[in-house]
Amino acid sequence: MSPRASWKGTLKIGELTCAVGLYTAASTSDRIAFHMINRATGHRLRREFVDSDTRKAVERDDQVKGYEVSDGEHILLSDDEIASAVPDSDKVLGVTAFIPCDGIEDVYVDKPYYLTPADTPSVEAFGLIRDGLRKQEVAAIAQTVLFRRMRTVLIRAHDAGMIATTLNFDYEVRSATDAFDGIRKVRIDPEMLDLAQHIIKTKMGKFDPASFEDRYEAAVAELVKAKDAGKTLPKRPKEKAKIISLMDALRESAKPQRKTKTQSKTTRKAG
Known part of the structure; x- marks a missing residue:
């Protein structure tokens, strides 16, 4: 079954327009998920919104959003009121500027979507853009406006289509200065720097997402399978960290490494 578009509208550059659709490009739905269970009964638990004073559960119809203006004082807002205040969603993805493909800092990148023509008449204009x-x-x-929020979107050509990535607003990105302020300045030994550069050069490669294994997912799946069969997994021994000098660590890292199983599989696939 073909995926459904998360959003449909018009891509507009000047007077050039075409109907487009956005499709979610990355999803966490295939990750292992857990339910909370009552240990005594084996039944699933469900979450409830509880009044902070009465401690009683509040039914959905009695729940309303509130914006705190002072301690314990809220302005109540209905969904309709919020929707009417949101900038009008005219379903137009209006291009305002063009920038180099690498002109966005990573901290501003939010979520990727695949962008495709929404109908046959739009294919030619889409291809031109x-x-x-x-x-x-x-x-x-x-x-x-995407999903009731004004969003800035970065659009790039990708294979036969395009990728539209939502961007964080400036106020959402925390200051790098605040994070890095405590890093003290150190003088790097030139020999150490040469070794580090050598290690980088010998390990240069291309990004291949298929070569990376989600070890957490694999470990949990193995655990679930073992428990379902009435077995217990042996405890993995904890690796003890070796205390060695930075220079020794660099020299050890610079030695030729044996290929891992993942690397071998990747090499075989490539061949």
């Missing part, structure tokens, strides 16, 4: 972006090696910056 995609190939124009690819030819100029630029990305488009656009804005629209």
Whole structure:
């Protein structure tokens, strides 16, 4: 079954328009998920909103959003009131500027979507925009209302379609200065730096997402399978950290490494 578009609208650059659809590009739905269970009965637990004073559960119809203006004082807002205050969603993804493809800092990147033409008449205009972006090696910056929020979107050519990535607003990104302020300055030994550069050069490669294994998911799946069969997994011994000098660690890292199973599999696939 083909996926459903999360959003449909119009991509607009000047007077050039085409109907487009957004499809979720990354999802966590396939991750292992746990339910909370009552140990005594084996029944699933459910969450409830409870009044902080009366400690009684509040039914959905009696729940309303509130914005705290002072300690314990809230302005109550209905969903309709909030929806009416949101900028009008005219379903237009309006391009405001073009920037180099690497012109966005990673901290501003939020969530990726696949962008495709929404109907047959839009295929030609869509292809023109995609190939124009690819030819100029630029990305488009656009804005629209997505899921009741004004969002800024970065649009780049990708294979036969495009990728539209929502961006964080400036006020949502925390200051790097605050995070890095406590890092003290140190003088790096030139020999150490040479060794570090050598290690980097010898381990250069291409990003291959298929070569990375989610070890947490694999370990939990193994645990669930063992418990279902009435077995217990042996405890894995904890690795003791070796205390060695930074120079020794660099020299050890610079030695040729044996290929891991993952690397071997990747090599075989590539061949």
